[in-house]
Amino acid sequence: MTLLITNATLLPCTPEMPVIENGFVQIEGETITATGAGPAPAIDGAETIDVAGDIVMPGMVNPHCHMAMTLFRGLGEDVDDRLYRYVLPLERKFVTPEMVRAGTRLAALELIAGGVTTVADMYYFETEVGRVIDEAGMRGVVGQTIADFDPPDHATIDAGFALTEDLVAEFAGHPRVIASIAPHAPYSTDIAVMNRIARWADDHPGVPVQIHLAEMDSEMDWCAKNHGLRPVEVVEKAGLLRKGLICAHCLHVSESDIEKMARAEVRVAHNARSNAKAGRGIAPVEAMRTAGLPVGIATDGPMSGNTLDLFSQFAPVTMFQKLLGHSRKPMPGVEVIRMATVEGARVLGLDDRIGSLEPGKQADLIRIDMSAPRLQPVYDPYATLVFSAMPDDVRDVMVAGSWLMRDRTVLTLERKQVLRDALQVAARFKAEMTRIDATV
């Protein structure tokens, strides 16, 4: 079966980042077979969708997320010690496979609605996350967290590895879900454990490794005090600073750290809103990209960043670099969209399959409705996407040739049921918070 999408403002996100007016995309099954300008080829029996000038671009890539934490969105937002007062006690008490499923489904609804087709996740009971991504029809890299702080799903490191082995077994050969292992951070996963993960990863070459890295002042202090090193150096010492490591945050990276990271060929997931909301600072994205590091645009978990779409990140991503550079010039719109698509795919090691609209790649694409008055006029679609568009402008979403959303209705998840399940958990959280407030 051939599908032709025609009359698009086509942003294929190929290296030159062209804007193709009256563009078309030809799809056979799950694969793109042709793209171009002008009228689409005439193909017998093909289904044709005329998108009337709307933007068609690759589905976006969110390379760092904690999907299940939708259930914590806005919880204790202005409470100074919310992590120790609410979040950790709630996680200890309530994080179960069922809770992870409920929160991840709510996240999947939001991600699809906002045009994100591929997400990298790190949380607990990660097999559940993979299952939800599978049922939602999305693409995902699902990372089982390994940490020392007695996390909700593994009392020992051995138990963490066992969960990871289950995850790897469940998704072996899956076309869209990739199992991953996720040492939490240099301060929360012992250096010996990180080294064990490095050796495990040697034996599992198809399993990406994700880590939180160089995110906080307290992490800098911890690494200095315990190892006399910077966070990047601790990870290096553990043998983990290696090709393909997906590093989230990377705020506190010096020139020499960036050199090490580039030499090691790691990748970076930039979480602009989450970092700024915590007052942590601005990651040196321009410097990292100049050094050749691929940098994707990520949302972090919704407790930290509150939204899971990338549109909410675009203006912060570029504004922060302009503020750092004290100039209007850094990080033009076209680079932001490159990061949200093909560069994000490179961060996850998936750029051979997704991230741009090219023959041979998977048909992961989105259609953006340009009719809202707040988007008009359009002089440059990249500027419009970065500074004016919002997740609600996404109209249709396709992954691997299958529609996940048409006319703003997500087809793969039962919206009402998903909301009902999520709000049930939130009600339990609220009751527990009331109990905590009464006790403390």
Place this chain on the structure above:
Amino acid sequence: MTLLITNATLLPCTPEMPVIENGFVQIEGETITATGAGPAPAIDGAETIDVAGDIVMPGMVNPHCHMAMTLFRGLGEDVDDRLYRYVLPLERKFVTPEMVRAGTRLAALELIAGGVTTVADMYYFETEVGRVIDEAGMRGVVGQTIADFDPPDHATIDAGFALTEDLVAEFAGHPRVIASIAPHAPYSTDIAVMNRIARWADDHPGVPVQIHLAEMDSEMDWCAKNHGLRPVEVVEKAGLLRKGLICAHCLHVSESDIEKMARAEVRVAHNARSNAKAGRGIAPVEAMRTAGLPVGIATDGPMSGNTLDLFSQFAPVTMFQKLLGHSRKPMPGVEVIRMATVEGARVLGLDDRIGSLEPGKQADLIRIDMSAPRLQPVYDPYATLVFSAMPDDVRDVMVAGSWLMRDRTVLTLERKQVLRDALQVAARFKAEMTRIDATV
């Protein structure tokens, strides 16, 4: 005729900033006559609207805008010299009353759709702006620009004053449109002219004065070179630093400037996105508010900030202060919403009439649909509004007891016609830009 809005999550924006569950608002004609918790009073013949738990809050106030510049939205975004290459030549050639009308109508559509009910504007042919605000049913403070740089609508300062007199005459006694005079900035309105405006304002006590102030490095340099003073001091020397002066930007204000501003009782319109997009820096909002200055949240013109709703400003406003303070604590969500409503009204000197939902105030209010998955769950409506809500969540908008929007359809402007007129102007801009590019 009595209208009862019931079953609201009511945010009246009174000094304590309460959240009233199951709240009601009672409206007679254009005035709020009661608000409270629990079932609304039974009133014979009253129309009742059950909002099913949606947020009801004051219409928002955007205290600094150049509405007609919607037509320049995203134009030459990444072109370094876009101001001199495109914008000024286009303004000189195309700014007419018709162009101002077309651009301002597009802006009004966007403002209403995003829950802004009151806007302060500064541009040319400002009488046209006032007329559009009137026909749209909004509330506005419309400022005729006075500048030295031979602007499109006045070749001489005398001509600028004549336009202002016409504006004042046209809107004398208007219930929703307030004429204003707007010296452009310390570097673009001669100190003698600013002094003349100060004396004119003495004779027109009901006419607010608006100015761009302490926005740019180049302005600092200009003021130092020409007057040996800082921008705030130049305005003070001109006799304009006075009670009620609406100062847009105020990035480059020292402690001593802030003291002077507070003593003079000026007001501040903060333009977070616009300032950051230009790489100019972060205004010291916390310091200004601590000094007692009211600070409103503004969008600036859509050429600078690209959006006209306040939701797009909320995250930047609070993130920037958190970055400045290197902490999660500054500018909690509730303060952001205070600034967007009652404090914005105070900036425009309208807080006796609007900005909060209280008996005796004008019925300017909005209803926010909380059903989108990306808003759920809601632990704190202020956090949800600041970090998750978007303009498309605004469902209904009322000014002075009249609906401007119901079920996301703006009732006071013809959307299709407005878009058609705006795109016609944009097409002329594009043709001229092609000509410029071919010539230069």
